[in-house]
Amino acid sequence: MKIAIVGVGKIALDQHVPAIKASPDWELAATCSRHGSVEGVEAFTDFAQLLEARPDIRVVSLCMPPVPRFDYARAAILAGRHVMLEKPPGASLAECHALESMARAQGVSLFATWHSRCADQVPAAKAWLADKRVTRAHITWRESVRKWHPGQDWVFEPGGMGVFDPGINALSILTEILPAPVHLTGALLEFPENRQTPIAARLAFSGHTSAEFDWREETRDIWQIEVATDAGTLTLQDGGARMVLNAVQSSATDATPSGEYPRLYAQMAALVQAGAIDMDLAPLVHVADAFMLGQRKTVAPFVF
Structure with a gap:
């Protein structure tokens, strides 16, 4: 096509x-x-x-x-x-x-599209959690805005979402893998005094679920989701590329093409052929709720 x-x-x-x-x-x-x-x-x-x-x-x-x-x-x-x-x-x-x-x-x-849902180990994590009782979940999503959005001031303008631009990737995985939905209960959003969107955020959800997003990490990318259950702990690392079950790393199990975007385009081809629509907005709902419920904290100015 x-x-x-x-x-x-x-x-x-x-x-x-x-x-x-x-x-x-x-x-x-x-x-x-x-x-x-x-x-x-x-x-x-x-x-x-x-x-x-x-x-x-x-x-x-x-x-x-x-x-x-x-x-x-x-x-x-x-x-x-x-x-x-x-x-x-x-x-x-x-x-x-x-x-x-x-x-x-x-x-x-x-x-x-939610490209992070197409990371290698997301389907396996969803399958493992399907019949488990989740007792706690935490997201740690830290990266450098200078590395991933160099000079792109639009990310700090209204509608640019700030740290939720990468953070929504984590939320797209969370909403995909959890066996039961959660909802936001509170948030703390850190806005640079010279910017219109947050550079960091801490989120609290129902179901003992929480998240930490930060765009000021200059050392290394940390994209991790840890889910504790009645059958042990599952950790997705590197944005869903690796899965660790009870301290043992799991090998890849799905046979889809390697890479998140090739999988997205395969899904789009299937949707067009079927005449179907996929508009799951669950990750965006969490972001909207964070802006509605979040406390605002002013922090140091940010410049690229």
């Missing part, structure tokens, strides 16, 4: 383009971006022109930041195109619900 990438930035070049080019399901037929392009692929700077000029492209993958994404998704859906949304699927829950309603009315597929 022919697909167009809209928004040719770091995530598109690092993850989306290689995943599409390696997939037997997809042909990267066009891009649309104000600043970026892909060598050998037809490039547009105006999305309306792309939609008009290339009716043969039935699927678009939207990779730009979340704030402008709604208008592009709306235009694509109303033009009868299937839409794949980079995480988070929108700048607000209302936008996401509106897009789902439009997609159902137009009869097109819509996919809210």
Whole structure:
């Protein structure tokens, strides 16, 4: 199937383009971006022109930041195109619900992607936890914003989500693997005095579940989820790439293609072929609740 990438930035070049080019399901037929392009692929700077000029492209993958994404998704859906949304699927829950309603009315597929759910050991962790009683769960998600978003001031603007941009990856795994849902009960959000979104957050959930997100970790990436149960402790490390059960590392068990984004594109191909929609918003609900319930603490200014 022919697909167009809209928004040719770091995530598109690092993850989306290689995943599409390696997939037997997809042909990267066009891009649309104000600043970026892909060598050998037809490039547009105006999305309306792309939609008009290339009716043969039935699927678009939207990779730009979340704030402008709604208008592009709306235009694509109303033009009868299937839409794949980079995480988070929108700048607000209302936008996401509106897009789902439009997609159902137009009869097109819509996919809210959560790439961390496609990490190697997430399916195995979900399967192991399915019949367990969870007694405690904790997320530690620490990384450097300078490393992963160098100079990208939009992450600190309204709608950019701040530390929840990586933190929602952890929440997407948590909501996937826990055998019973949890809800937020409180939060402490640390805002640099010169920024509009938080640089760190501590979250408390029902079910003795908690999380710590921090974008100021300059030493190493720490992406870990620990779940204590009545049958022992499961730990997902490296963002779900490794699983440890009761201090013993487990080997990979699923046979899907290696890499999170190839698995996402395989899922999108299946959705289009089935005429289905996947708009699970559980991770975004937790983020919205954190902004609603969280206490605000002002911390030192941040500059790149």
